[in-house]
Amino acid sequence: MSSNENLVEVTGLTKHFAVKQGVFARGSSVVHAVEDVSLTVRRGETLGIVGESGCGKSTTARLMLRLLDPTAGRIVFDGRDVTKLSQRQLRPLRREMQMIFQDPYSSLNPRKTVGQIVGAPYAIHGIKGDTRTRVRELLERVGLSPEHYNRYPHEFSGGQRQRIGVARALALQPKLIVCDEPVSALDVSIQAQVLNLLRSLQKDFQLTFVFISHDLSVMRQIADRIAVMYLGRLVELGPSESIYEHPQHPYSAALLSAVPRPTAAAANGRERIMLSGDVPSPIDPPQACIFHTRCPRFHAGHCDVEAPQLRELKPAQVAACHYPLEKWPMTDAEIRQAEGAEREDRPHLEGAAS
């Protein structure tokens, strides 16, 4: 693993949040937000992180940027161990890492003009010179008009606001941009505009993206490699094509099969894999395999006893499962018929696993 090829390397990344329980806040317990995640982000690629809400995808990205302090683990950014750097030491590195947020309404200060918002990074990092011209150029590059310089965020539509957020992230010519659900709040017709913009910017500026989304269709359009997270753990990681065409982990497969298809032709003959119930609480996550409480291939005495390790099942594709899928697509019944699998219930008729 040459650090030249990898912009970010995280090893054993763990984040626990202490929460108080009970009205009188006597006992405290721990939310296992991110648990032992190791992955790399290669230069110039888009690493997608997918998973349901609460799976730790945003926390992982924030840890990479050191916006949160990890409980354990190591973060190497651009060849430098940043795990223990103080906020002050991090400052110069912040220029290299930027973020685009989900909500284009709350992530822009309503009292500042677009020029001030996009120019803020220059002011913060004490960059002098003709920042005004640079801001205008940035606005133009992201598809806004330089005349928008003196307008306020409320004068813009959701898609245009997201473009302002993109311009701000680009201002310091960062190496890494974390995009946290950047198109989730936008209408479909506008989503495509912003996705196309991100793709072309990546090409032009050799950007590296960490792209977080719960939308697997969006992810397919942008990610080169994909990390699937469940309850704070990495359950599968591999090249995008490979994950979509040959998911190995039953959870990845369930996520893929749950996406409603927009054409009747694509939807026909495809059976959904229904997962039982809801995601368990990260305060008290299941033992051994984290997914065993909902897994259609659950084997008692194995999955609930021994934690599966990530292992390479396809070239460059790793998954943490004792009983990975032999083929794809697979019907619900086929998955359940995996040798000895014991979960026979029709879980969509139930609520949470009780």
Place this chain on the structure above:
Amino acid sequence: MTSSAERLLDVRGLTVRFPTSDGVVQAVSDVSFTLSRGETLGVVGESGSGKSVSNLATMGLLSRTRTVLTGEILFNGRDLLTLRPEQMREIRGKDIAMIFQDPFASLHPMYRVGDQIAEAVLAHADIGKDKAGQRAVELLDQVGIPNAKSRARDYPHQFSGGMRQRAMIAMALVHNPSVLIADEPTTALDVTVQAQILELIDQVKKEYNIGVILVTHDLGVVAETANSVLVMYAGRIMEYGPASQVFDLPQHPYAWGLLDSMPTIERRLEALVPIEGSPPSLIAPPSGCPFHPRCPYAFGPCPKERPPLVAPVSEAHLDACHLPWDRKVDLGKRRSIERLGEPA
């Protein structure tokens, strides 16, 4: 859309106007559709297309003093728009029920879930409190809440998002409604839970033999669950027809745009095809066809005349577009080749 099934709703020329200090918002203009028993009507459109407002009108939830409503909403032969508020109250929540996007905001945080459902029971039925409580438990059980009896005593925050939406569905079913309006019922939910809730709605529809109006911006959700589809833009109907036809042979350039701009999960596309520009202001909507400023095929009459909603080929499949039919067939063919490749 079939005439054999019992018709529940017949909406004719529904128009909703909100006078504001900035001008009159033309939220819904001349919208007509029908809903029959056993039918799921998917209403799709972007934000501000009027899809939610038309349903709020059906529920009688728009303020009569601040809204100008015209047209007819016939339910069992009665025009809902002419009913007095107390008459509407008899129907709302009883014959026509609704579930909303955010199940947490729709439940009162300080009352037990079971009690809230029981309250809905008591709103239209003269039975004892205990009986109402029992009915609440029965319903929770029916919508798939495990241990319904003890879970009925929980507060909403003790439920997960999916369970809250199940509880809302239970509440909607209290009086065996004939119409269920679901406004973005799965938007706030994770995709695996979304699949569960959509399945539940479909199951409820069949079991109770009701009509469902499913409002959503997600075309995938509609494609999988709806029998018929209404595509709205800027408060108007752009296309309306059986789901299979609308998705396989969409007729309106806006429907093409919506379908093409959707990122597909099937494969990685070279470039996504967005609809350029943004949705128009409803205070001063574009003249003629409201979509013409964003339409790549707009020509002579588009900015001047409003295209009527007509059926160019199949009687059940309507669209509002000036393009001549043979041109649309041509464009539609090219479009599907671009997207799906040459037919094998």
